[in-house]
Amino acid sequence: MSNSIKGLLALALVAFVGACAQQEEEFVVVDPEPISTEPVHTGKYK
Template identity: 80%
Template sequence: MSKSIKLVALAGLLAAVAACAQQEEEYVVVEPEPISVEPVHTGKYK
């Protein structure tokens, strides 16, 4: 076979392998911030 046919066949094979390869899904875990209650000021001496 000629070199150009071999190169085209190799490129096609590489493209097929790349298309069939399993791709891992990326996921991001976001932890929620803790909920805190703001202190309520009721006066100096209460």
């Protein structure tokens, strides 16, 4: 085989191995929403 075909096959093999490598799981931290406070009783009707 010619050198250009060997080079293309080697490049394709490296790309294939890189694409099939095990992906690391991404760890995402979600902040909880703040808890709302209940309204304070003022003694007045609205």
